[in-house]
Amino acid sequence: xxxxxxxxxxxxxxxxxxxxxxxxxxxxxxxxxxxxxxxxxxxxxxxxxxxxxxxxxxxxxxxxxxxxxxxxxxxxxxxxxxxxxxxxxxxxxxxxxxxxxxxxxxxxxxxxxxxxxxxxxxxxxxxxxxxxxxxxxxxxxxxxxxxxxxxxxxxxxxxxxxxxxxxxxxxxxxxxxxxxxxxxxxxxxxxxxxxxxxxxxxxxxxxxxxxxxxxxxxxxxxxxxxxxxxxxxxxxxxxxxxxxxxxxxxxxxxxx
Amino acid sequence: xxxxxxxxxxxxxxxxxxxxxxxxxxxxxxxxxxxxxxxxxxxxxxxxxxxxxxxxxxxxxxxxxxxxxxxxxxxxxxxxxxxxxxxxxxxxxxxxxxxxxxxxxxxxxxxxxxxxxxxxxxxxxxxxxxxxxxxxxxxxxxxxxxxxxxxxxxxxxxxxxxxxxxxxxxxxxxxxxxxxxxxxxxxxxxxxxxxxxxxxxxxxxxxxxxxxxxxxxxxxxxxxxxxxxxxxxxxxxxxxxxxxxxxxxxxxxxxxxxxxxxxxxxxxxxxxxxxxxxxxxxxxxxxxxxxxxxxx
Ligand SMILES: Nc1ncnc2c1ncn2[C@@H]1O[C@H](COP(=O)(O)OP(=O)(O)O)[C@@H](O)[C@H]1O
Ligand SMILES: [Mg+2]
Numbered sequence: 249x250x251x252x253x254x255x256x257x258x259x260x261x262x263x264x265x266x267x268x269x270x271x272x273x274x275x276x277x278x279x280x281x282x283x284x285x286x287x288x289x290x291x292x293x294x295x296x297x298x299x300x301x302x303x304x305x306x307x308x309x310x311x312x313x314x315x316x317x318x319x320x321x322x323x324x325x326x327x328x329x330x331x332x333x334x335x336x337x338x339x340x341x342x343x344x345x346x347x348x349x350x351x352x353x354x355x356x357x358x359x360x361x362x363x364x365x366x367x368x369x370x371x372x373x374x375x376x377x378x379x380x381x382x383x384x385x386x387x388x389x390x391x392x393x394x395x396x397x398x399x400x401x402x403x404x405x406x407x408x409x410x411x412x413x414x415x416x417x418x419x420x421x422x423x424x425x426x427x428x429x430x431x432x433x434x435x436x437x438x439x440x441x442x443x444x445x446x447x448x449x450x451x452x453x454x455x456x457x458x459x460x461x462x463x464x465x466x467x468x469x470x471x472x473x474x475x476x477x478x479x480x481x482x483x484x485x486x487x488x489x490x491x492x493x494x495x496x497x498x499x500x501x502x503x504x
Numbered sequence: 505x506x507x508x509x510x511x512x513x514x515x516x517x518x519x520x521x522x523x524x525x526x527x528x529x530x531x532x533x534x535x536x537x538x539x540x541x542x543x544x545x546x547x548x549x550x551x552x553x554x555x556x557x558x559x560x561x562x563x564x565x566x567x568x569x570x571x572x573x574x575x576x577x578x579x580x581x582x583x584x585x586x587x588x589x590x591x592x593x594x595x596x597x598x599x600x601x602x603x604x605x606x607x608x609x610x611x612x613x614x615x616x617x618x619x620x621x622x623x624x625x626x627x628x629x630x631x632x633x634x635x636x637x638x639x640x641x642x643x644x645x646x647x648x649x650x651x652x653x654x655x656x657x658x659x660x661x662x663x664x665x666x667x668x669x670x671x672x673x674x675x676x677x678x679x680x681x682x683x684x685x686x687x688x689x690x691x692x693x694x695x696x697x698x699x700x701x702x703x704x705x706x707x708x709x710x711x712x713x714x715x716x717x718x719x720x721x722x723x724x725x726x727x728x729x730x731x732x733x734x735x736x737x738x739x740x741x742x743x744x745x746x747x748x749x750x751x752x753x754x755x756x757x758x759x760x761x762x763x764x765x766x767x768x769x770x771x772x773x774x775x776x777x778x779x780x781x782x783x784x785x786x787x788x789x790x791x792x793x794x795x796x797x798x799x800x
Contacts (some may be wrong), residue, residue: 303678315541327682340679353672356665357684404684 250315251275252408252439253330255360259301259463265293266306268463272486274408279430279440281450281471283484284460290443291337293460294410297333297441299324314408319349319488329357331407337443338404339397343386347377350385350402351398354403373429384407391422398429409437415446447484451475459484511759512752519751520650525728526735526743527657528698533737534674535694538586543702544725545608548774550574550703550716551623551710552612555717558624566624569640571703577608578699582692588608600783619715620754621773626627629712646708653704654744657697663741727754730780732738745791750776 259267266289274280284290295301295306299322312319319327333384342350355363370481371378380388383394394414401409411430413422425447434440434453444450451457451471453479459467459480467479474480524549532540552562554570560568581604589600601721630641661667670681673690679685686747702725709724735742758772783791 298682300678300681302682321774323686324681325684325686328682333684334682336679340676340682342675342679344675345671349668349671351669352665353680354686355682356669366666452757 251318253311253313254293254297255311255313257293257296257308257312257458258287259296259306259308261304266463267296267308268461269310270460271296271464272458272465274439274441275433275456277438277456278436279434279442281383281433282441282458283445283447283450283456283457283474285445287462288460289463290460292463293442294336294412294443297327297332297410299327299362302336302423308503323483324329325357326460328404330407332410333401333408334341334410335397335401335405335412337412339393341388341396341400342395343384345385346382347385347388347396348381349355350400351377353402354400355405358403358405361368363403365413366403366405370402373402373432375398376454377484391418391425394418394422394426395429398426398433402433406438408441409433410441410443412443415444415449423449447480507759509637510639511755513637513639513647514643515752515755516626516748517647517650518755519731519748520647520654521705521708521747521751521759522648522728522731522750523662523744523747524653524701526732526747527654527740528701529728529732530693530735530737530740530743531670532698533732536582536586536669536691537735538601540695540698541598541726542581542602542605542608543599543698544722545612546578546699547702547706547725548612548722549577549582549608550699551717551721552616554703554707555621555623555675556708557797563624563626564746566775567707570706571700574703574706574713575696575700578695578702579692582695584601586691586695587688608723610713616717618719620718621708621710622716623707624675625707640712640787642708642711646711649704655700655769657701658740667691679723682791714786725777727776734783735789736790738794739792742790742792749779753779 250484257267263429266303269405270293270492275382279500282290292306295304297308297319299319300475301381302307310320314330314332316422317330342353345353350399351367358459370499376392377396377399378393385393398414414430418426423446423461430442430453440452451474454471456473457469457471458465459474467474467477469477525543529540529543543649550570550573553573554566557566557569561670572780584599585600585604589597625642627641627645631638632641632644661670669680669685669690672683673687677687704723705725706717710721727750728747731746732743734749735744735746753775757775761771
């Protein structure tokens with residue numbers, strides 16, 4: 249197990265600068281949150297870590313490291329092989345394949361025994377995936393698709409899990425359910441980098457958080473510090489009555 | 505009636521061979537979104553090697569080498585040309601494959617010259633009789649072989665890790681990569697499989713009643729394009745149905761062309777393209793496809 253670190257990351261899509269010198273660290277075994285409005289560069293950060301910028305014609309400078317290994321410049325499959333696995337924004341399940349085939353797609357790089365073990369864990373975490381095993385993934389509800397997307401990523405055996413807005417568009421109850429699951433996955437030893445706009449939820453899970461603003465880290469600190477910061481209360485929790493530690497499911501008031 | 509049955513079985517047999525070609529065409533398209541216009545040249549290369557090698561090493565070894573070589577050439581095209589070509593559009597890559605096709609076909613046509621090369625197959629011009637129906641042995645072998653290869657392919661596509669990786673990459677390449685699928689390997693293997701299938705098809709296009717492999721063989725292979733397109737470029741089922749439709753249409757039209765003299769001679773050669781046009785007018789994405797050719 250090793251810390252995931254990003255240092256001085258600069259990413260551009262052609263002339264568009266999406267990240268301007270971002271540094272952050274996900275200590276081994278922790279949950280770290282990345283907050284920020286739409287367009288702040290959160291997904292770009294995860295793409296840079298996972299090596300999928302080339303799918304968007306993006307280029308990056310700076311370094312991504314896992315312990316003493318450099319991840320920068322590796323292709324996506326090699327990043328996965330080193331234990332850093334992403335659940336992309338919008339779930340992106342393979343809609344035309346069955347639930348079972350989706351899970352299988354997550355574990356293609358691993359042995360039969362590892363897959364059997366991971367599969368047991370996944371269906372224990374999300375029993376619905378066993379019940380729906382033979383259904384097409386496209387027919388699942390949004391919440392079920394999110395569970396499938398997380399389950400599929402767990403099949404790859406991540407030591408660090410990157411989650412891009414996992415509660416986006418989910419009903420409050422389902423969002424709370426996903427939050428619980430994230431805590432559980434983390435308690436089993438997986439580090440989590442959680443990108444969220446649901447700030448209250450993210451801060452209740454994370455030990456440490458970063459706020460991204462137009463491609464730069466505007467704020468960082470422990471979750472407790474950020475919860476108490478006037479800036480965050482005003483901009484993201486929207487009101488002064490955001491009570492510490494509650495699972496506030498209101499999304500942040502977006503700012504232009 | 506016996507004529508009808510003979511024409512039907514022959515049509516299905518040749519249709520199954522077209523389906524082998526169309527299937528390769530479709531899996532390349534699914535894996536890489538490239539319309540591979542070099543497909544006919546792969547077929548010609550595989551067939552040419554079989555024809556040249558059987559006098560030296562025997563038919564079966566020659567067939568094996570021909571299939572392996574066509575797979576290798578296809579994989580090399582993927583690795584050296586398609587993967588390196590850093591272009592934004594898949595249409596541009598399709599044009600690149602036209603270039604590859606011209607290079608390979610020109611060279612092979614020069615080698616073949618005006619010769620008609622025998623394939624050295626063990627079936628020769630034997631025929632089998634069922635009741636009053638007479639069928640060439642080669643046609644029956646072609647049908648059985650194509651059906652077996654297609655079955656194996658479809659099972660692999662459905663149940664193996666390779667198949668899951670192929671389908672995942674075809675549906676959403678970026679997410680497949682995020683799950684650890686090595687897209688380069690997926691696309692190279694798709695090209696290799698397509699090349700191998702094309703070489704098998706080459707054999708059956710050149711055996712009895714065809715006199716052998718000559719420089720027009722790659723033109724015959726072109727009939728598999730309408731098969732793939734009318735079935736739907738991104739549908740394996742479409743490739744099979746498309747192949748059969750083209751094969752049967754061609755066989756029937758040629759068989760009964762004396763009764764349809766008003767359509768002119770050679771209607772059998774034109775019919776596949778006519779059928780394709782009619783189907784595309786009604787269903788622009790083909791019978792089973794999801795993507796229109798115009799959007800390729
Ligand atoms: N594929 C792309 N091509 C060009 N610009 C992009 C692309 N993806 C994102 N961007 C731009 O980069 C910036 C950051 O986007 P993104 O990382 O998606 O933000 P977030 O995930 O925080 O909403 C935005 O200004 C966005 O318009
Ligand atoms: Mg985003």
